[in-house]
Amino acid sequence: MHPRSLKIPAGRLPPGAIGHNRGVVRRNYAFMPPEGVLKSRLPAYDLTVVRFLAAPVLGAQFAQFVLEVAPGGGSNRAVVETGVQHFLFVLSGAVVIRVGADQPAELTGGGFAYIPPGVAFTLKNEGRDEVRVLALRKRYEAIDLPPPEPIVSHRDRVPRENPTGLEGRGFQYLLPFGDMRFDFEMNLMWFQTGASFPDVETHIMEHGLYMLEGQGLYFLGQEWHEIWAEDFIWMGGFCPQQFYPTGFGDVEYLLYKNVNRDVA
Template identity: 45%
Template sequence: MRTPTPRPAPGIIGHNRTMLTPHYCVFPPEGIMDSLLPGWPGCIIRFQTSPAMGARFAQALLIAPAGHGSAGLLDDGLEHFFYVQQGAFTLVAERRTATLGPGGFAYIPVGMAYALAATAAGEARAIWVKRPYVALPGVPAPGLRTGHRDTAAREDNGPRWRHLLLGTRDMSMDFEMNIMCYRPGAHFWCIETHIMEHGLVMLQGQALQLLGRDWHEIWTGDFVWMGPYLPQQIYATGEEVIEYLLYKDVNRDVSFGADARPGA
């Protein structure tokens, strides 16, 4: 008797939300595979975007078991930003030590060695952004910065508001990190088409995101990369406030070289 050929589960095609184009991506978290790096023994790194995709920065989810982290002090010639989602990390940089819990963040400037490790309390997770720093003549480079979303400046606009974590209207910074928040049913007021590039991680909730000519449903944990000039807009759906962490490059003029980097 012939054994029946296994069939895929109903809806396996229709429920695929993953999309990659030359101008944007939508990546649900379950499809992003683990990477292991020599400078981070025992840790898992899940890269969400990088120059291999066409982005001009790299972003990842760092997962560190209790007591694990970087292999001592690291300095790779890049600037770094960490936003803690779970657990707690101990940061050592510039002869300072800080503990970062959920909602805590740190910016490590280019040329500064740092060490980061999960505390003994349990597994810790952080969103990690890194990129080359673009210096501005006559403007000193930024220094080490730490903070928490609850004490960051907040900008309100009715049903929309944002927590200004890093870089807003600061010419020494070449990128911003903000947490954008929308009440259910709220939306951005226009379709954006700007020079800035984005990395978006959904921290909470459900939304419809316009990318180019297509609408995509995004949920908690999803990652979205948006290249320069991509038409984009977001609507908050579901029954809870949506929150997403947003990377944006800013404060630098256009470049005409082979490594042209957009800015604002």
């Protein structure tokens, strides 16, 4: 049963809260339900709670975190990191972001921004409600092409494709697919009940998976895990993986994947 559907008297812990945990951390994957992910703060952000989901200390080669930005909060100065790129995806609320010298843009739920290495950005909540933003930091793996330009867009402007041809599946590539300047993808993966991958995948690419909607069973390593909206999974390279939805509605998750580089 979903813990939020339990009726808990005020001031009491839910049954099983002490000792029972859906989450697991293994050598090359981790599954993290949101309730155990504690609050962090960062000097670059005011009135903002940071919930770290993946970081090098876990084994991941990127960092991913949710920013919970209170009204009036956000970056207190431009965030800029040499050699590091950022990706922002608005989960809920509306945020004003400014990338480089571009005009500020308002991003609502489903809005996203790609910020190339060394480009400054600010993020501010100018509204009255909390804003939740899923953020990713990844060190850029440079090649003999110039790094990509910034992108500020919305998922509604990205077509849904189905490269697998399997019924009930869909992909939205938020970053230009096959553009070798990019060293990662951010893909919205959609499944209807009854759909799954064609095989158990075991591939060199890492994933950071944020569940946006629905529920299902995720195979990681050698075990199945029940997951639902707001859960996070880190899959390291060569982690066997498979998924199928189990709820009544559709499933959608946002998937980070490092691509287009070798590791020699």
